[in-house]
Amino acid sequence: MVRIVESGTEIYFLDKPEDISTHIEKCGRTCYKSENMITEETAVPFISGILKSGHESVIEHANVIFSLPDIEENRKILQMKDIRGLNISTEKDPNDDVMKIIVSGNMRALRDLARTYDVHDFLLTIGNPLFYIVAEGKRQFSDVTFESVQTSRFSAAHNYITTHSVCDVGAYKDITRHRLASFSIESTRFCNYAKGKFGSELTFIEPCNIEKGAEMYAYWSHCMEMIEQTYMKMAALGAKADQLRMLLPHSTKADMIMSANVPEWKHIFALRCHSAAHPSVQQVMKKMLQAFYQQWPSFFADEYKQFIGE
Numbered sequence: 458m459v460r461i462v463e464s465g466t467e468i469y470f471l472d473k474p475e476d477i478s479t480h481i482e483k484c485g486r487t488c489y490k491s492e493n494m495i496t497e498e499t500a501v502p503f504i505s506g507i508l509k510s511g512h513e514s515v516i517e518h519a520n521v522i523f524s525l526p527d528i529e530e531n532r533k534i535l536q537m538k539d540i541r542g543l544n545i546s547t548e549k550d551p552n553d554d555v556m557k558i559i560v561s562g563n564m565r566a567l568r569d570l571a572r573t574y575d576v577h578d579f580l581l582t583i584g585n586p587l588f589y590i591v592a593e594g595k596r597q598f599s600d601v602t603f604e605s606v607q608t609s610r611f612s613a614a615h616n617y618i619t620t621h622s623v624c625d626v627g628a629y630k631d632i633t634r635h636r637l638a639s640f641s642i643e644s645t646r647f648c649n650y651a652k653g654k655f656g657s658e659l660t661f662i663e664p665c666n667i668e669k670g671a672e673m674y675a676y677w678s679h680c681m682e683m684i685e686q687t688y689m690k691m692a693a694l695g696a697k698a699d700q701l702r703m704l705l706p707h708s709t710k711a712d713m714i715m716s717a718n719v720p721e722w723k724h725i726f727a728l729r730c731h732s733a734a735h736p737s738v739q740q741v742m743k744k745m746l747q748a749f750y751q752q753w754p755s756f757f758a759d760e761y762k763q764f765i766g767e
């Protein structure tokens with residue numbers, strides 16, 4: 458029998474640079490639904506494997522913030538804004554009122570910066586050789602200071618949030634259109650739900666726009682049962698996940714990891730909490746907005762007021 462679950466969302470916090478690898482592993486294993494394999498030793502081989510295979514989007518879920526003195530030697534970083542995922546600004550540090558150059562970006566952007574401009578300062582400052590491009594990278598800047606991971610006291614662009622959501626495939630198809638965000642999603646190519654690991658069942662999201670108990674709901678429910686029966690029968694005939702996934706409808710449950718900085722999150726909420734968005738997208742994005750507002754009210758007060766209420 459099919460399993461029906463509600464959509465939901467939670468924030469994945471990352472507070473210390475020592476936890477970057479374990480955070481990335483937790484996010485990356487969502488694709489394979491292999492979170493149960495995580496131990497204290499698995500992060501390094503997991504990340505080495507994904508970097509070797511070129512599956513680098515997974516390392517976009519960890520963001521690091523740096524400050525540099527605003528001096529001539531350091532201003533050449535302002536010419537390197539073409540690296541996607543890198544944010545650079547000159548702003549006053551609220552701690553000491555001194556103008557500084559603030560550089561932040563995810564681990565992929567920092568590696569691309571090293572590749573493109575031979576700038577290794579930032580990766581070396583974090584100090585995790587797993588992410589180095591070369592063992593002996595050159596430093597080109599003065600007094601690069603590591604500030605924090607994910608969130609910071611600097612402007613909104615230098616604050617990043619990672620979430621884990623459970624939503625339907627229809628919702629994740631819409632949400633993944635947002636190009637300035639990063640995603641890792643449960644793969645219907647790698648996950649064969651006929652296997653015991655998945656309980657030999659399909660999981661669907663409770664539809665929020667079909668009334669439970671109504672005749673229409675009975676049709677939806679019957680259709681999901683038929684899909685599951687067909688999926689299991691084809692699997693018994695030897696069908697692989699690549700073949701089986703062609704049966705899966707928009708209601709299929711997916712785990713989705715998503716990271717973005719605060720301006721992009723605000724843009725996403727403006728479009729996806731709006732009544733013009735699909736109800737299943739609105740549902741999950743409003744839950745997310747509520748969680749963000751509780752954590753960071755100053756960043757998300759306007760969106761909260763507009764879409765959730767006072």
Ligand SMILES: Cc1cc2nc3c(=O)[nH]c(=O)nc-3n(C[C@H](O)[C@H](O)[C@H](O)COP(=O)(O)OP(=O)(O)OC[C@H]3O[C@@H](n4cnc5c(N)ncnc54)[C@H](O)[C@@H]3O)c2cc1C
Nearest residue numbers: 631634635636637638721724725728729731732733734735
């Ligand atoms: C109600 C609704 C209905 C929709 N219907 C459809 C539909 O029928 N068919 C369809 O295909 N899509 C549809 N979409 C998706 C929509 O077209 C966008 O792809 C999606 O919402 C991503 O938003 P975005 O482009 O504003 O921003 P993001 O991708 O989140 O990017 C953020 C901002 O970065 C800038 N940006 C990013 N990439 C580029 C770029 N390559 N060039 C220039 N600027 C860039 C833009 O300023 C953009 O606003 C719909 C979306 C909504 C909300």
